[in-house]
Amino acid sequence: MDMSTPMGQGPKMKLVMVGNGMAGVRTLEELLKLAPDLYDITVFGAEPHPNYNRILLSPVLAGEQTVDDIVLNPLDWYQQNAITLHMGRKVVKIDRSARVVEAEDGTRADYDRLLLATGSIPFILPVPGADLDGVISFRDIADVDAMIRASSQYRHAVVIGGGLLGLEAANGLMKRGMDVTVVHIGPWLMERQLDEPAARLLQKSLEEKGMKFLLQKQTAELVRGESGRVAAIKFKDGDSAPADLVVMAVGIRPNTELAESAGLHCNRGIVVNDTMQTFDPRIYSIGECAAHRGTAYGLVAPLFEQAKVAANHLAHYGIGRYQGSVTSTKLKVTGIDLFSAGDFIGGEGTEAILYSDPIGGVYKKLVIKDNKLVGGVMYGDTVDGAWYFSLLRDGKDVSELRDHLMFGQDHCGNLGHQGINKAATMTDDMEVCGCNGVCKGDIVKAIREKGLFTLEDVRKHTKASSSCGSCTGLVEQILAVTAGGDYSAAPKTKSMCGCTDHTHEAVRDAIRQNKLLTIPQVMTFMEWRTPNGCASCRPALNYYLISTWPGEAEDDPQSRFINERAHANIQRDGTYSVIPRMWGGQTTPSELRRIADVAEKYAIPSVKVTGGQRIDLLGVKKEDLPKVWADLDMPSGHAYGKALRTVKTCVGSEWCRFGTQDSTQMGIDLEKVFFKMWAPHKVKLAVSGCPRNCAEVAIKDVGIIGVDSGWEIYVGGNGGIKTEVAQFLVKVKTPDEVIEYSGAFLQLYREEARYLDRTVHYLERVGLDYVKKKILDDPEGRRALYERLLFALSVERDPWVERAKEGKLKHEFETVAA
Amino acid sequence: MNQWTDILDVNDIPRLGARVVRHGTLAIAVFRTADDEVFALEDRCPHKGGPLSQGIVHGRKVTCPMHNWNIELDSGCAVAPDHGCAREFPVKVEDGRVSLDLSAVEDVAA
Numbered sequence: 001m002d003m004s005t006p007m008g009q010g011p012k013m014k015l016v017m018v019g020n021g022m023a024g025v026r027t028l029e030e031l032l033k034l035a036p037d038l039y040d041i042t043v044f045g046a047e048p049h050p051n052y053n054r055i056l057l058s059p060v061l062a063g064e065q066t067v068d069d070i071v072l073n074p075l076d077w078y079q080q081n082a083i084t085l086h087m088g089r090k091v092v093k094i095d096r097s098a099r100v101v102e103a104e105d106g107t108r109a110d111y112d113r114l115l116l117a118t119g120s121i122p123f124i125l126p127v128p129g130a131d132l133d134g135v136i137s138f139r140d141i142a143d144v145d146a147m148i149r150a151s152s153q154y155r156h157a158v159v160i161g162g163g164l165l166g167l168e169a170a171n172g173l174m175k176r177g178m179d180v181t182v183v184h185i186g187p188w189l190m191e192r193q194l195d196e197p198a199a200r201l202l203q204k205s206l207e208e209k210g211m212k213f214l215l216q217k218q219t220a221e222l223v224r225g226e227s228g229r230v231a232a233i234k235f236k237d238g239d240s241a242p243a244d245l246v247v248m249a250v251g252i253r254p255n256t257e258l259a260e261s262a263g264l265h266c267n268r269g270i271v272v273n274d275t276m277q278t279f280d281p282r283i284y285s286i287g288e289c290a291a292h293r294g295t296a297y298g299l300v301a302p303l304f305e306q307a308k309v310a311a312n313h314l315a316h317y318g319i320g321r322y323q324g325s326v327t328s329t330k331l332k333v334t335g336i337d338l339f340s341a342g343d344f345i346g347g348e349g350t351e352a353i354l355y356s357d358p359i360g361g362v363y364k365k366l367v368i369k370d371n372k373l374v375g376g377v378m379y380g381d382t383v384d385g386a387w388y389f390s391l392l393r394d395g396k397d398v399s400e401l402r403d404h405l406m407f408g409q410d411h412c413g414n415l416g417h418q419g420i421n422k423a424a425t426m427t428d429d430m431e432v433c434g435c436n437g438v439c440k441g442d443i444v445k446a447i448r449e450k451g452l453f454t455l456e457d458v459r460k461h462t463k464a465s466s467s468c469g470s471c472t473g474l475v476e477q478i479l480a481v482t483a484g485g486d487y488s489a490a491p492k493t494k495s496m497c498g499c500t501d502h503t504h505e506a507v508r509d510a511i512r513q514n515k516l517l518t519i520p521q522v523m524t525f526m527e528w529r530t531p532n533g534c535a536s537c538r539p540a541l542n543y544y545l546i547s548t549w550p551g552e553a554e555d556d557p558q559s560r561f562i563n564e565r566a567h568a569n570i571q572r573d574g575t576y577s578v579i580p581r582m583w584g585g586q587t588t589p590s591e592l593r594r595i596a597d598v599a600e601k602y603a604i605p606s607v608k609v610t611g612g613q614r615i616d617l618l619g620v621k622k623e624d625l626p627k628v629w630a631d632l633d634m635p636s637g638h639a640y641g642k643a644l645r646t647v648k649t650c651v652g653s654e655w656c657r658f659g660t661q662d663s664t665q666m667g668i669d670l671e672k673v674f675f676k677m678w679a680p681h682k683v684k685l686a687v688s689g690c691p692r693n694c695a696e697v698a699i700k701d702v703g704i705i706g707v708d709s710g711w712e713i714y715v716g717g718n719g720g721i722k723t724e725v726a727q728f729l730v731k732v733k734t735p736d737e738v739i740e741y742s743g744a745f746l747q748l749y750r751e752e753a754r755y756l757d758r759t760v761h762y763l764e765r766v767g768l769d770y771v772k773k774k775i776l777d778d779p780e781g782r783r784a785l786y787e788r789l790l791f792a793l794s795v796e797r798d799p800w801v802e803r804a805k806e807g808k809l810k811h812e813f814e815t816v817a818a
Numbered sequence: 819m820n821q822w823t824d825i826l827d828v829n830d831i832p833r834l835g836a837r838v839v840r841h842g843t844l845a846i847a848v849f850r851t852a853d854d855e856v857f858a859l860e861d862r863c864p865h866k867g868g869p870l871s872q873g874i875v876h877g878r879k880v881t882c883p884m885h886n887w888n889i890e891l892d893s894g895c896a897v898a899p900d901h902g903c904a905r906e907f908p909v910k911v912e913d914g915r916v917s918l919d920l921s922a923v924e925d926v927a928a
Contacts, residue, residue: 436885450899531876532852534879534888535873535881535886535888538874558835558874566872570872815838816825
């Protein structure tokens, strides 16, 4: 039974949508996913076309794509979803009391809910001659057709407006063979997106392509020729230029005419609340026509976020609010790479970091305020645009990154895509995602064929960037080039997964404040959308529960990933690997003998020494695991878990002629204290006995270096996908202090990091200063953290002992014969 | 006509979990949902052959532990945008006992 039909078998509600554009149709798509049978849907569109990708009009004009290429929802789609489509019919009247809309030709439709997605209309300069033949705007397919026709008959084109749209129109007309002049009132191009140096570089490269510019020119009149068509443009300073075609691209304004005529409150757009409702609660509005908290957005990502929220409410789910977006811009002119976001001009209280290479055609400016990135402009090298944008959006503290912020995210060496960082220079057969083996061609094909717009979509369909994420920047570039527009979907806060709109932090707070002890309790309390979550949220919830309420919350094996349920690592052939713990990397002849015996007895095909100073037995059958553990008679190595993995050590002062401290013993002590510690992600430690650092502590979550006068503690290192050097936290005197400070740091990470964040990600988010305040400046707080860690560890038992010797969860390791 | 073979007690399968049933060389994953529905699929993900029995069960789906494909338990088919199906087997639960139709299993093994 379909629960979304409120009145059982009764007549469906009627939803009418005015405007058949991207934002509106996206809302319908989202709605159909949630409640396919709730409404009879009728759509009115003023244009004689099904929904197409308006952003890609520029490539169509430039001859790089065709109109067919950019259709998003062909007529079949409307048919399949039983949507009544009135194309080429403009709605001119809304009767709110009778709840009916009427089109120019008299077509009427009743509604229970009305969605206004009327978009925007181009602003036409009020100058004499603005209504002449040959004077158009750049807004829809009809405009593009008019420009293409003109380009085959006429020579001189003038584009008024040196903004994003104007430059894209000019570029297209130039490619169609016209002689193009861009007229701009401002002192430099795209002043809403670029500062002067970046704009000059842009202008220079467009001039090299043949485009002409008249800056700081104000249009006085469009002059009529003998044929009655426009023939020239005159400026206020008396100059003039020939013009057989004039394209006005001086801005757009929300199309509110219909809403205003119906008495809906409008103020630079149809005013909507956070659920996208207008002042008449039956009427929703989204897209470029809607003014949300004073802003009418003109970019795809925010509009699609609005669509999600509107659909959710139309479907009677009633959760989700739109809270505004930060936006970024990319210019779609082939061969020109430009990115801008936020406050890129700066002003009082801001600082700017600049990189300028006029010969190389690269310019970057980052604006920082209160240690946070607030804006930036990039020209010529925009690979890090997405990264900067995410720093900006998330309001991350960048004080630790300042030194190398300008050099981008790859500065420390991202691996897995051959060091390539410019998608445009890649051929279709080059690999983008090294984890999932996805080539550029696969991604382009998926974007084109499936009509993808967001990084999430691409991840779902191609798996690219869905594993380690190091190729995310590349994928976003490909998305920007292929689908056009602003590619960064920009939710300010991220929900845990598709099962809920709550963030990790909100869920954790609820667990703590309401003493929730089981996963079903959390899901009921937080109104999960799915009956029992998914493979992404359940492990996270399980961790949050057991780390918040140790000993009281239920540790649910069915909500743990298989490795943590079987306490061994699943391998590609379905067998497992077993890594027994060797404290501090130290072992004994008797342990080695047992390992050798076990390997022979159970015919374990592979025995390998790991990077963490352990021995790995690979290819163990699952049913043998409890017996293997019993015979090994060694503690669990937790190499399979989001848990304390290893404490790697050098030999230290006991043997080494350079050693200043007994690093091996320090490592053993740390490992014994932190043994059995579950964490948001894996945790690796290392201890070196002198600054020669043979234990490689700089790439560990907690790294300890012995010096003559004590121990230095470093935190947040990482040797994985992205090499991150650990940051100095503190120097202490005694081994006890090493354990207490390290433990307090790890407990802070356990309590505050999001599930699957390594310590480096946690540090990036909260900043080292915050950690110092908690660990160094507050001795009582530090001790309390350490005590809480010890308590949590005191209730954990060795899972191998429980399973090998006490028969816990036997069924996990037994198969049934039939 | 189905030929049912008694396999195990429904309580021997953990809720939101699975047990592996071996029939000759064939492995069948028998799943139990939160509402005690039981489903049987060949224990091979249509993607790269991962053991579905080892995945996390949620709703009427299981997520393969290898590469996170989501498989519908009632059809054995991958959730879009992924494509492919794991072979499903007839299963019934009566008085708390789970039975499989092994004649269908025989066909696959043969």
